[in-house]
Structure formats: structure tokens, C-alpha cells
Amino acid sequence: MSGVEWRQSRGAYSGRNSEYTKPFGYRAGVYTLGYAYKGRGNFIVWMHTRKGQKDLVLNNIGAQRGERTVVLKADDEIFFDVLATGNWELTFERKR
Numbered sequence: 249m250s251g252v253e254w255r256q257s258r259g260a261y262s263g264r265n266s267e268y269t270k271p272f273g274y275r276a277g278v279y280t281l282g283y284a285y286k287g288r289g290n291f292i293v294w295m296h297t298r299k300g301q302k303d304l305v306l307n308n309i310g311a312q313r314g315e316r317t318v319v320l321k322a323d324d325e326i327f328f329d330v331l332a333t334g335n336w337e338l339t340f341e342r343k344r
Contacts, residue, residue: 259340263330269338271298271327276320278343281305284313287334294331297324317343 261269285291293306305316
């Protein structure tokens with residue numbers, strides 16, 4: 249986790265290349281995963297939970313920015329496994 253930064257509070261991550269984010273606890277519900285990627289290669293993001301949920305939330309190629317809806321099935325601690333060849337940012341916020 250050497251290159252990952254946790255900015256502001258839980259739910260805001262940035263890094264370079266492939267990294268695991270720090271795990272944080274979240275309540276069950278619907279969330280928005282915001283992302284920005286500045287690399288040219290593949291950008292893959294997996295969401296893992298301590299209770300065994302594993303979801304592929306992104307698998308794209310090239311620089312991009314956008315949002316995805318993610319459902320957390322139970323109150324749990326989650327982390328993201330990011331596979332990338334460039335700088336990236338993620339935000340994870342509960343939908344209102």
C-alpha cells in the first residue's frame with residue numbers, strides 16, 4: 249500500500265499503478281464509486297469485503313472519468329484492489 253493516499257476521510261483514495269486501498273467499514277446500501285484514471289492501459293477495480301463479497305466494478309482501457317453504482321449487501325469492511333498502469337482516484341459515497 250505504499251503509494252495509496254487516503255485524502256480527507258474514508259472513501260477518498262488516490263494512487264499510482266496497482267495498489268490495495270486501506271479497508272474501511274461501511275453500512276449496507278447503495279453507493280456511488282467515482283473514478284478518474286490517467287493511464288493508457290487497462291484499469292481494473294475489484295471491491296472486496298471481509299464477509300466474502302467480491303465484485304468487479306471497473307474493467308476499462310485508457311484514460312477516463314465516471315461513476316458506477318455499487319451495492320454493499322451487508323454492513324461490512326471493504327477495500328478496493330486496483331490494477332492500473334497510471335495515476336488514479338476513487339471516491340466511494342453512499343447515495344442519498
